[in-house]
Amino acid sequence: MLRPLFLSTFLAVLLLGHPASAGIYSGPTDTTNTVDGAIASNDPRFVEWANVIDETRTMFGPRGSTTVNQTGGFNSLGDLNATEIASGDSPGYLTVLFPTGIGNGSGADFAVFENGFRFGTNADGVSGLFAEFAYVDVSTNGSDFARFPSTALNDGALPGGFGTSFSGFDVTNVHNLAGKHAAGFGTPFDLDDLSTDPLVTGGLLDLDNIQYVRLFDIPGNGSFLDSNDNPIYDNWLTTGSGGFDFRLGEGIGIGVLNATAVPEPSSLALFAIAGSALMLRRRRKSAGAA
Template sequence: MDFSNPGQGLASAGVEANVLGSASGVSTQTLSLGDGGSITVYFAGGIHNGPNADFVVFENAFFDVFELFAELAFIDVGSNGTDYARFEVDALNPFPVLPFGTLDPTDYSGLAGRHASPLGTGFDLADLAFDPLVQSGTVDLTNVRYVRVTDVIGDGSTVDAIGNPIFDPYATAFANGGFDLDAVGVIHVPEPTPSTGLLLGLFALFASVARGSRTRGPAGPPLSLSAILVSTLLASPALALTATFDDLGLASESFENGAGLSGGYTSGGAFFENVYTASFDGFTGFAASTTTDMTTPGFGNQFSNITGGGAGGSAGFGIYYLTGRIILPSVLTVLGAEFTNTTYAALSMSTGDAFAKRFGGATGEDEDYFRLLVEGIDAAGLSTGIVELMLADYRSADNSLDYVLDQWTYLDLSGFGAIKELAFGFESSDVGDFGINTPQYFAIDNLVTTPEPGTALLFGIGLAGLARRRAPGR
């Protein structure tokens, strides 16, 4: 709740679902990010660089006499979920702002939260044209899929494009501290089909005028959601949540193996089963971790993964062992997730240990493999298919092509269709009297779920929130 005092705990006001749909304009129906906390919003239909503002971020700022009570946020956009370009920020206010103090919104540009509710801050993708990631094509301004909203720590420790300190109310050490996200609305989408445009236009005609959060500053006039509906009648379809594991509040170099849980935990709206056995402090199903040990072999290092961190440079990730399922909050489409080996499993396969062989054998010629099986389960409990990922493969005639997976790898799971659960299994060439000898672990991050396509169209201009990263609030 206070960046300088982590012992106070995390911001806890709101849930990810509060950013789904259109902006409510209700201060209690937002998601508080806390000091430096962030949420990534995913758009299945994308955002396109059109004339003027292309999307709008809504917060719950309000005017107090002549100035604005505003909590501000950086805005980054990406096309692949890993690389992000940030809108340039200018901050002209050189003075700290008290916890319940106000500020002049015209002193800031490039930040969300600069207009009073029910307005929102518009962002023009053209402003990113000279960003190196845009220049290289890594971020495609004609097809932006991710918008990341990150709270500004208002004590001046975060700075603008030329190094000026950024001040907003600080310290706000309470449950709803930090930027309070109401919604993200899309103005320009990539080449929508006529049928999609018609459905979304009809929705807009019947929707009540939505109310959003605040915007402000010299970057242009405020945009109301009603104006957006009139000007475009289009929105990004659907959106969903991402299980990033950073929303669990784990400290650095720590893990949760189930000792502090009751049957599992929830990240990004998905429930990860966990069975904890106190007698030997062990678990099956899913643990969560931020540990970074890439080099220590053996069971004692079962909570690290071989990349040394979460996908995309994040801290948190999930660890799976032996058996357990992911249970979705409703029937959803799982777009995919990122997977890699745990350090324990990777080093066991690479060098062997007391329980499992070295893959390839002494000569390197043994045709070993370790395969992950991911299965979709529908609402009736029936399988909708199995997708495979090779966690190690030594079956090539060319030994130089043999590998143990040592990087985060995206696995497309959208072919399962509408499902309620994910189940997992393993196959290995190293099998003994008691089954598979290879440590039956994997690491997982960024599990992305989205509503069924038919439901997605009905979301209209309201945007879905994806993976929240909640940091200590303020």
């Protein structure tokens, strides 16, 4: 039998070896957090959804899918194993296009969905998440991509799981990584977070005209880092549909909250009428001159 003093010390060490308290960010289904509250898939603020996967700007990892699914099925980016990471293999990434594009409006401009599920609880009783994270990059021209600054403050999985391949992770310590919310809830991204990025200040990225969003898988063994060089942990190593999972479709892919500004239909109609009238005047003038 463990003596009481030893038992209490053992429990303290156990708890300190894992994220012991909730962070400031939202949980898997928390829609009320003022920093990065989840957005439900049926939220009426969505104005359009990503509708094409750009196969010329997409690469699956060695353990991922081999073909792009444009019809609503899952595209799994592939979770690199330790040997592949040590060899410098690139994680999988996937790039999507939009009917019009994403503009920089007030608050979150788009949200990314994944199929994670709640598992375990953190020290504050908030649900953990079976998580597969991805970096989020955006581009105007398809060549120059800026990456959202991210935060990941966990040092491992929550207690009570089965290793790191099947455990819950405390996503209240995670910000600006796709996949931090449960299925049916999108992770919001605000383009204002990129306002000081060198690509923006250098004129290569127009935050009012985002045409491409790239999801770049993160193998979650700690080899990949957040913006402050903290190791990122998620469920690793996953097999089968390993790595970040994405599928096109309304309510399941990437939803746009602020679309690129385009002329209103009424304005387009006025332009068309004015153009027709101008052409008619020119024809009459030409006929009179003849």
